[in-house]
Amino acid sequence: DAKTTQPPSMDCAEGRAANLPCNHSTISGNEYVYWYRQIHSQGPQYIIHGLKNNETNEMASLIITEDRKSSTLILPHATLRDTAVYYCIVRVSNTGNQFYFGTGTSLTVIP
Amino acid sequence: DTEVTQTPKHLVMGMTNKKSLKCEQHMGHRAMYWYKQKAKKPPELMFVYSYEKLSINESVPSRFSPECPNSSLLNLHLHALQPEDSALYLCASNGPGGRDSPLHFGNGTRLTVT
Numbered sequence: 001d002a003k004t005t006q007p008p009s010m011d012c013a014e015g016r017a018a019n020l021p022c023n024h025s026t027i028s029g030n031e032y033v034y035w036y037r038q039i040h041s042q043g044p045q046y047i048i049h050g051l052k053n054n055e056t057n058e059m060a061s062l063i064i065t066e067d068r069k070s071s072t073l074i075l076p077h078a079t080l081r082d083t084a085v086y087y088c089i090v091r092v093s094n095t096g097n098q099f100y101f102g103t104g105t106s107l108t109v110i111p
Numbered sequence: 112d113t114e115v116t117q118t119p120k121h122l123v124m125g126m127t128n129k130k131s132l133k134c135e136q137h138m139g140h141r142a143m144y145w146y147k148q149k150a151k152k153p154p155e156l157m158f159v160y161s162y163e164k165l166s167i168n169e170s171v172p173s174r175f176s177p178e179c180p181n182s183s184l185l186n187l188h189l190h191a192l193q194p195e196d197s198a199l200y201l202c203a204s205n206g207p208g209g210r211d212s213p214l215h216f217g218n219g220t221r222l223t224v225t
Contacts, residue, residue, distance in 0.1 A: 032211045043115070043201050043216030044154065051211070087153060091211075097142055097161055099203075099214055101153035 003027065003090040004102035011108050012082075018075040020105050022088030025069040032091045033064060034099065035073045037084040044087065044101075047073065078109045114138055115217035117202050123223045126192060132220045134185040134202030142166075143185040144214065145177060146201040154201055160185060161206075192224045 005023045012018040024033060032051050036044040048055055048062045050071070055062045061074040075082055085104045092098035115136045124130045134143065142161045146154035159167035160179040174196075176188040185202055199221050203214040 034213055036214075036216075041199075041218075041221075043203075043218045044214075046213045046215065049211060049213055097144075097159045097166060098156065099144075100156060104153055 003092075003100065004088045006086075006088055006102055006105045008103065009106045009108070011110055012075075012078045014080060014109050014111050015077055018073075018078040018082065018107060018109070020073040020075075020086050020088075020107065021070065022072070022102070023070045024088070024090050027068050027090055029068075033062070033071050034089040034091060035060070035062065036087045036089065036101075037082075038087065038104075039084045047086075078107075080109050080111065083107060083109045115202055115204055115215050117200075117217035117220050119220060120218070121221050121223075123225060124189065124192065125225055126194070128192075129188070129190045131189065132187040132200055132202075132222075134187075134204075134217060135183055136204045136215070137183055138204065138215065139182075140204035140206055140212075140215070141182055142204060142206045143179060144203040144205075145185070145187055146203065148199040148201060148219070150198075158187075189222075192222075194224050197222055197224045 034049040035047040038044045050062045064071045085106050087101050087104045118133045145157040148154040157171045158177045163179045174191050178186040199219040201219045203216045205212040205214045
């Protein structure tokens with residue numbers, strides 16, 4: 001059911017930008033892309049979402065390619081507390097209520 | 112702290128026991144979800160309730176029985192579970208705020224079946 005693919009792991013130096021890619025080549029025209037992260041033993045935390053325009057909030061930026069087949073989550077200045085598993089999710093549009101998680105990227109921020 | 116509260120945080124039960132997991136939200140959300148997460152795996156969707164009606168059941172075994180008594184509460188009744196059902200059970204809610212309303216998750220109940 002997952003409609004996204006992500007690299008299993010990435011490292012990033014503290015203070016540098018972390019760029020996390022996601023492929024969603026089968027996305028439909030009205031399906032949103034969401035990003036969540038999960039720190040060990042906690043529930044997933046919402047980060048950001050978008051449809052076709054780039055989005056920015058206090059946590060991150062989301063860049064969606066023009067063909068919408070991939071996106072990148074950018075954490076502009078990674079800190080040690082950003083070490084987590086990051087999930088890219090496409091919300092299935094038929095009912096609007098199906099959020100299927102991909103396998104996620106384990107990001108390690110290195111001091 | 113999250114706005115979705117799950118109780119208990121931890122639960123140990125035998126294979127013949129009956130227990131329930133509880134989830135509560137007071138954000139006015141009208142859709143509520145149960146996910147199951149095994150160690151080092153992504154969350155897997157189990158059930159979705161929309162406006163207190165079951166809208167999605169992802170072919171979950173009948174030993175898991177969901178219930179939505181009102182728009183703020185979601186229960187998951189457990190009976191005759193197997194050791195392989197041990198996992199983190201996550202509750203989430205969203206909506207109505209438009210078709211792009213993100214999910215809000217609780218911190219889960221860690222279930223161990225002995």
